[in-house]
Amino acid sequence: MKDFIRPTLVLLIICVIAGAILSLIYTQTAPLIAENKLKAVEAARRLVLPDAESFKPISDSSTVLFYEGYSADSTLVGYVFSCEQYGYSSDVKTIIGLTLELMINEITVVSQSETPGLGANCTKQDFTAQFTGKNPGLIYVDKDGGDIQSLTGATITTRAVTNAIRETFQKLRDRL
Secondary structure, X not given: OHHHHHHHHHHHHHHHHHHHHHHHHHHHHHXXXXXXXXXXXXXXXXXXXXOOOEEEEEXXXXXXXXXXXXXXXXXXXXXXXXXXXXXXXOEEXXXXXXXXXXXXXXXXXXXXXXXXXXHHHXXXXXXXXXXXXXXXXXXXXHHHOOOEOOOOOOHHHHHHHHHHHHHHHHHHXXXX
């Protein structure tokens, strides 16, 4: 019985110390991680709407719906919204910049964990560039009769990005 109690107590002490260290590290790094995420989203907004110097959030009761982008002289230059839909193996989060005419200025995929070499190619410029200048309410993947070229071997990811943009835009259209 004594051979059982001593190793158990040693293991318990090690676990308590390791847990305390992990907790301390988490409390120190959590604010930095949150700040870096906010900076990354702000950088993505500036990427999809480069003419904007500042962004004003437009929200309903609890969530931000979209952002209005303003130039240095406080002129409205466009809108930015984000959308998210499950792809092949993860949620694919996209940020979209719209012109005043409600056409896509640019998109960027800010978060995804799709298959490397296939769905993960949704972050590449040659994929995102094909959305520029299109009406977000009318975009479809080529396999669904549209003009967005599917990523080779990653039609599900392509559909996730395209459908998320179209569906979110259709919900927001009357508010823009």
